[in-house]
Amino acid sequence: MAASHVLVTGGAGFIGSHTVDRLLDDGHRVTVLDDFSQGSRLNLATRLGLPELVVIAGDVAEPLAPTLAGAVARLGPIERVVHLAAQTSVTRSFEAPLADLRVNAGGTLQVLEYAREHGVRAVAFASSAAVYGDATELPVREDFVPAPLSPYGVHKLASEQYLQSWSAVHGVSTTPLRFFNVYGPRQDPGSPYSGVISLFFARAFANAPLNVDGDGSQTRDMVYVSDVVDAVTRAVFRDDGRGEPINVGTGGQVTVAELARLVVSFAKSNSVITHGPARTGSIVHSRAAVERARELLGFVAQIRVAAGLERTAAWFAAERANTLA
Ligand SMILES: NC(=O)c1ccc[n+]([C@@H]2O[C@H](COP(=O)([O-])OP(=O)(O)OC[C@H]3O[C@@H](n4cnc5c(N)ncnc54)[C@H](O)[C@@H]3O)[C@@H](O)[C@H]2O)c1
Secondary structure: OOOOOEOOOOOOOHHHHHHHHHHHHHOOOEEEEOOOOOOOOHOOOOOOOOOEEEEEEEEOOOOOHHHHHHHHHHOOOEEEEOOOOOOHHHHHHHHHHHHHHHHHHHHHHHHHHHHHHHOOOEEEEEEEHHHHHHOOOOOOOOOOOOOOOOHHHHHHHHHHHHHHHHHHHHHEEEEEEEOOEEEEOOOOOOOOOOOHHHHHHHHOOOOOOOEEEOOOOOOOEEHHHHHHHHHHHHHHHOOOOOOOOOOOOOOOOOOOHHHHHHHHHHHOOOOOOEEOOOOOOOOOOEEOOOOHHHEEEEEEOOOOHHHHHHHHHHHHHHHHHHHHO
């Protein structure tokens, strides 16, 4: 595929920084737009200073043309957008639903308006399995009627529908990707709202108790970050996306209690596992149907949970060694 200028919103974050690595490795020019509310320049440390990379501190929920003008002058017109910037916490979306609306639906509209006005060919968007709510039938298929339980899920669904509209009316190729539970190196355990695996690893490496919500029998489809990046890059280089949502998961499921046990084992930890109350708005069971991803993107997740956890454990161990050195 021809080298392109790709904008990655949220590119200093967990999934974003891995996406930037992949795009640069593939020979593309990349602009990162991130407000650094959650992401960090450290995630891009090995790339900063490259002529093919522009990093901008800015808000995706404000008009983008002025913010991106310098990057366009340097790297040429933006041809494709991976839109990952978001308020990512379900819990916080209940606490501050209007703030979530501004960034998570408003930010998507800003991206789409920029795409329409500046001839961007394709937008790939980080939606979420949260749009399904607590689906009673598994695996969860894209044609299920969405029933989000949280403002976060509602705003992801609204964003998907904006994408469909901009494809139908303005001809932008769009692909909403419904990520299931993503994990891997660089996932920030510093926030109480972070992904369960990074929180577990941080506790396990400190030999502190791992707190499992409820009885731990809830299940998740855990998808490793390199697989997610593979799906994202396939989506952003499509030119015929019509806004149809596509699950990004493995098609497998694992209980949270089992994850806690695996993390303790891979971290070679003495942590005990404790149980707390179940979370408000939390999904009980989750497993992605993966056929549509295979058909439309040629995407099949490659990394099994044990292999992904082993790699993640190695990254946490190296980070810890650096901090202690
Ligand atoms: N990690 C998962 O399991 C998961 C699951 C489903 C969906 N998603 C979605 O994937 C995307 C990436 O998530 P992540 O796990 O990498 O989280 P992350 O917090 O590491 O990345 C989000 C990035 O967006 C940035 N950001 C937040 N608000 C912004 C704003 N107003 N303007 C510009 N930048 C802003 C943050 O600083 C951060 O770098 C998000 O849209 C998230 O909702 C993630």
